[in-house]
Amino acid sequence: MAEYVFKMKKGEVEIELSSDDAEFVEQQLAKWREEILKKQG
Amino acid sequence: MSTYHFKAKYNDEQIEVVAKNGAVIERELDRYLESFLNRKIHTENKNEFDICTHGEQCQKEAPTEVQQDTFEFQPQQEQSSPQDETQMPTLSEFIASNKSYNTFSEFIIAAYYIKKVLNQDCFTLKMLNAKFYPATGSLVDFSLVEEAKNSGLIDSKEEDGVTKYTLNEQGESHFINQLRG
Incomplete structure (x- = not known):
């Protein structure tokens, strides 16, 4: 079964999510990306 | 599933x-998202994010043992000094035995723990978080430190380009009068 992973790293802090639920990982990745872009903007 | x-x-x-339940992980992610974004990095990696996505053929092995509808929370054991190993409480035990209302009060309790239990006069933010994070699941950031400084509870000094903090007398009194269990 496929597994999907996304990692976020900032300084010494690292967060990793992995799952075989593609939709869930996609939603979470989109949420994090959106929040990061919002913060940087 | x-x-x-x-x-x-x-x-x-x-x-x-x-x-097995995505909602559990979503709650954890949401909890970390805010502190992750608001974290002020004091390293050369400041403001840089590394985003890594793996495709369908990721070679990472799936977890082999998963409890149904439950989750495992496995903070690593805190490192304790060899001396007084049998009697010295861990930071999480010390926080639990006192009155913590929020991350700020946990921070003051941790500062007291470092000074009075570990007998260390001062601490760096990195050293504090190495103990604080496994004990509480939260990180102390610079805004919290500033709040404690502005409240007159901790003092700071620069040594070899590193900022070190110490709980001052007012901070000790605050712990004894407000937070001690």
Whole structure:
């Protein structure tokens, strides 16, 4: 079964999510990306 | 049924959550998202994010053992000094035995713990978080330190380009009068 992973790293802090639920990982990745872009903007 | 695996690392400390229920992992992610974004990095990596996505053929092995509808929370054991190992409470035990209302009060309790239990006059933010994160699941950031400084509870000094903090007398009194269990 496929597994999907996304990692976020900032300084010494690292967060990793992995799952075989593609939709869930996609939603979470989109949420994090959106929040990061919002913060940087 | 799907499995969900969440991992957060700070230096050598790590927590891991494995679940069959995505909502559990989503809650953990939401909890970390805010502190992750608001974290002020004091390193050369400031303001840089590394985003890594793996495709369908990711070679990472799936978790082998997952409890149904539950999750595992596995903070690594705090390192304790060899001396007084049998009697010295861990930071999490010390926080639990006192009155913590929020991250700020936990921070003051931790500062007291470092000074009075570990007998260390001062601490760096990195050293504090190495103990604080496994004990509480939260990080102390510069805004919290500033709040404590502005409240007159901690003092800071620069040594070899490193900022060190110490709980001052007012901070000790605050702990004794407001937070001691």
